[in-house]
Amino acid sequence: MKTRLAAITALTAVLVSAFFALPAAAANSTVVNTPVVTVTVYPGSAYDTATVTGDVNSSPGGTLSYTFFTGSGCTNSGSDAGTVPVSDGTALSSTTEGSLAPGSYSFDATYLGDGVNDASLPVCESFTIGQATPTVSITNLPTSGSYGGSFQPTFTTNGDGTAFSVTSTSPTVCSVDNTAPITVNYIGLGSCDLTANVAAGTNYGAASDPQAPFTIGQATPTVSITNLPTRGSYGGSFQPTFTTNGDGTAFSVTSNTPGVCTSSGLLVTYVGVGVCSLNAQVADGLNYVAGSGAAQTFTVGRATPPTPTITNIPSPANEFFGFTAIVNRSGDGATSVTSNTPGVCRVGSNGLTVTFVGFGTCSLTPNVSQGTNYQAISGSPQTFLVEEASHGYWLVGSDGGIFSFGTAGFHGSMGGTPLQRPVVGITPTSTGNGYWLVASDGGLFSFGDSAYYGSLPGLGFHPAGSRLPQSLNAPIVGMVPTVTGQGYFMVASDGGVFAFGDAQFEGSCPGIGGCAGAAVAVMPDRTGMGYWLVTNEGAVYAFGDASFYGAPPSSSVHVVDAVATPDGHGYWLLYANGVVSPFGDAGTFGNPAGYVNGFNPATAIFRTADGQGYWVAAARGDVFTYGDAPYLGGMSAAGLNGQIIAGYGF
Numbered sequence: 051m052k053t054r055l056a057a058i059t060a061l062t063a064v065l066v067s068a069f070f071a072l073p074a075a076a077a078n079s080t081v082v083n084t085p086v087v088t089v090t091v092y093p094g095s096a097y098d099t100a101t102v103t104g105d106v107n108s109s110p111g112g113t114l115s116y117t118f119f120t121g122s123g124c125t126n127s128g129s130d131a132g133t134v135p136v137s138d139g140t141a142l143s144s145t146t147e148g149s150l151a152p153g154s155y156s157f158d159a160t161y162l163g164d165g166v167n168d169a170s171l172p173v174c175e176s177f178t179i180g181q182a183t184p185t186v187s188i189t190n191l192p193t194s195g196s197y198g199g200s201f202q203p204t205f206t207t208n209g210d211g212t213a214f215s216v217t218s219t220s221p222t223v224c225s226v227d228n229t230a231p232i233t234v235n236y237i238g239l240g241s242c243d244l245t246a247n248v249a250a251g252t253n254y255g256a257a258s259d260p261q262a263p264f265t266i267g268q269a270t271p272t273v274s275i276t277n278l279p280t281r282g283s284y285g286g287s288f289q290p291t292f293t294t295n296g297d298g299t300a301f302s303v304t305s306n307t308p309g310v311c312t313s314s315g316l317l318v319t320y321v322g323v324g325v326c327s328l329n330a331q332v333a334d335g336l337n338y339v340a341g342s343g344a345a346q347t348f349t350v351g352r353a354t355p356p357t358p359t360i361t362n363i364p365s366p367a368n369e370f371f372g373f374t375a376i377v378n379r380s381g382d383g384a385t386s387v388t389s390n391t392p393g394v395c396r397v398g399s400n401g402l403t404v405t406f407v408g409f410g411t412c413s414l415t416p417n418v419s420q421g422t423n424y425q426a427i428s429g430s431p432q433t434f435l436v437e438e439a440s441h442g443y444w445l446v447g448s449d450g451g452i453f454s455f456g457t458a459g460f461h462g463s464m465g466g467t468p469l470q471r472p473v474v475g476i477t478p479t480s481t482g483n484g485y486w487l488v489a490s491d492g493g494l495f496s497f498g499d500s501a502y503y504g505s506l507p508g509l510g511f512h513p514a515g516s517r518l519p520q521s522l523n524a525p526i527v528g529m530v531p532t533v534t535g536q537g538y539f540m541v542a543s544d545g546g547v548f549a550f551g552d553a554q555f556e557g558s559c560p561g562i563g564g565c566a567g568a569a570v571a572v573m574p575d576r577t578g579m580g581y582w583l584v585t586n587e588g589a590v591y592a593f594g595d596a597s598f599y600g601a602p603p604s605s606s607v608h609v610v611d612a613v614a615t616p617d618g619h620g621y622w623l624l625y626a627n628g629v630v631s632p633f634g635d636a637g638t639f640g641n642p643a644g645y646v647n648g649f650n651p652a653t654a655i656f657r658t659a660d661g662q663g664y665w666v667a668a669a670r671g672d673v674f675t676y677g678d679a680p681y682l683g684g685m686s687a688a689g690l691n692g693q694i695i696a697g698y699g700f
Contacts, residue, residue, distance in 0.1 A: 184209025209254030271296025
């Protein structure tokens with residue numbers, strides 16, 4: 051009698067087996083089918099094992115056949131999984147089925163009998179293969195970030211899922227928009243913690259992997275000046291306004307070109323001409339650090355100055371005289387005047403010295419040239435009357451007494467005033483409305499419209515021969531004004547020259563190793579950039595741009611004075627005996643030789659304004675006239691307190 055044994059099914063813990071009702075086996079054999087799943091997830095693998103029970107008096111042998119099915123219940127077309135021998139009721143395993151995708155599968159086992167035990171019907175057992183769990187990560191995960199920034203993650207996975215997403219576990223620091231393209235936005239400060247997710251695919255299930263955290267720090271803002279000018283003018287300014295994408299609220303501005311523009315607080319001032327370069331700054335905020343914007347530039351041009359005017363129009367203005375114009379300006383260009391009436395008034399090469407060459411209405415236009423910071427500008431013409439000149443002259447005594455003749459005006463004198471040293475020269479101003487007197491100690495006395503520009507006693511010098519510290523080496527013998535009338539030269543008998551005001555020192559006799567004889571006169575040239583020194587031996591020395599026009603031969607009679615022609619292209623030298631020697635374009639008009647002597651020597655020569663004549667004065671006050679110089683009086687019968695030592699005429 052044959053015994054049927056109960057079937058036993060054993061599967062691994064991770065496999066869920068499905069059991070199905072099987073057809074009845076032969077009466078004398080029973081098959082127990084036990085699939086063994088060696089890999090339970092993709093790519094899975096499994097094989098089948100079986101045991102056979104038969105007659106109680108027999109241990110089954112023979113063979114057993116396996117069939118593998120895609121799907122559960124062994125219902126689809128199967129594939130041969132091997133026919134194996136059975137020994138003592140135990141069959142060898144089937145072939146191994148590998149690289150199985152997730153899904154349901156089944157094996158059946160059919161005992162083929164051994165002659166004692168009958169063959170059996172197929173016995174079916176099912177099993178499943180699950181999806182594998184993939185890894186997933188963000189491949190471009192930042193190491194750090196800045197507030198307001200973002201990134202679009204890219205992913206890598208070993209699975210076959212294609213739908214990715216990101217989850218933020220720190221939503222106040224970084225938020226995620228999983229709408230394609232996925233974007234992680236940095237919305238706060240601190241640690242950004244993200245999890246990468248991949249959806250289930252065919253062979254792999256869904257998975258989530260936390261990523262390494264990274265820090266979101268303060269961002270660097272942009273900042274700029276919103277009202278930057280397109281152009282500015284020197285002396286102007288503006289107050290910047292700002293824009294920034296940051297959250298700082300304190301703004302400032304820095305100048306990169308302090309020679310063109312400066313910043314103080316929030317005010318930018320234009321202090322020069324050129325390119326103004328500014329950087330806007332914003333202070334630290336909550337989510338943004340302090341920031342500085344890119345350099346912003348604009349051009350600062352020259353300003354237009356106020357309209358200039360001539361402030362010292364002379365009144366009265368007399369033919370043959372003139373003045374140095376003072377132009378009122380606010381700019382930094384050079385001032386000048388232009389004559390609109392050259393037949394009445396002419397302007398010298400320096401642009402400011404005006405000479406009245408005729409009478410009538412003089413029209414002058416004030417100008418300011420282009421300077422460093424200001425544009426050029428011209429004012430309106432200014433007119434005034436120049437009166438027809440009649441001749442006149444001044445004689446000066448060694449006691450400082452002044453004697454006026456003709457239309458020469460009296461503006462004061464030192465007569466009757468005790469002097470430390472005698473007066474040695476007189477020099478009128480360019481207008482004829484004033485004059486300077488100079489003493490042999492370098493003391494200066496100003497009268498009328500003459501301005502004081504300094505003296506040798508004022509510089510601490512003591513008179514020559516005083517034996518006091520810082521004494522002059524030689525006494526002063528004369529002085530002349532500069533072309534502008536805003537300075538003067540003094541000359542000592544040793545040829546030393548002392549410059550005051552705008553007088554420009556061009557050299558001296560001590561500077562060239564000494565001159566022949568004692569200096570008696572200094573004559574400025576027409577430009578004011580040079581002068582001549584004349585000695586008592588008749589030697590003439592030219593300094594600066596003064597030209598040498600000759601000198602007389604040596605003589606036993608001393609030269610006592612000299613005067614230049616109006617154009618500066620010649621000069622006359624006067625001897626004590628009254629002889630006049632002309633040089634250059636100086637004309638020959640005569641001399642008082644024979645009318646002066648050792649008791650009444652010639653002491654001064656002075657020319658008319660047009661240079662077509664001159665006067666010669668003697669020590670007692672006699673005046674001798676030559677050329678177009680008229681006789682207007684003298685002091686020979688007056689009984690002078692001091693001899694006549696100088697004169698000036700027009």
